[in-house]
Amino acid sequence: MPVYEYRCDACGCEIERLVLDKEVVPECPKCGATMRKKISLFAFKADRTSERERKIFKLASDYLKDGKVEDAARFMKKASEYVKTDNIKRASEALNKAVSKD
Numbered sequence: 001m002p003v004y005e006y007r008c009d010a011c012g013c014e015i016e017r018l019v020l021d022k023e024v025v026p027e028c029p030k031c032g033a034t035m036r037k038k039i040s041l042f043a044f045k046a047d048r049t050s051e052r053e054r055k056i057f058k059l060a061s062d063y064l065k066d067g068k069v070e071d072a073a074r075f076m077k078k079a080s081e082y083v084k085t086d087n088i089k090r091a092s093e094a095l096n097k098a099v100s101k102d
């Protein structure tokens, strides 16, 4: 259940979603058009901090696999305080956004 970024080709709007069901494609919140999957926040290119990030994402996805979305969100929030990379920050924000919507 990774976090994906979606883009609306009609109006250019972009959103982030925690994907619980791959088959469900979100509609654009602005114009209602079907959105296109852009990237997975769990699949960024490797860089120097990639190993730490990889471990963090692995742990977070283990929570998600067990359906513990709130635990994953809490974990990512904590992780983002220690590993201050954009990838971790964005994934943490997206997860916590997804949790707060529920």
Ligand SMILES: [Zn+2]
Binding pocket: 008, 009, 010, 011, 012, 013, 028, 029, 030, 031, 032, 033
């Ligand atoms: Zn749109």
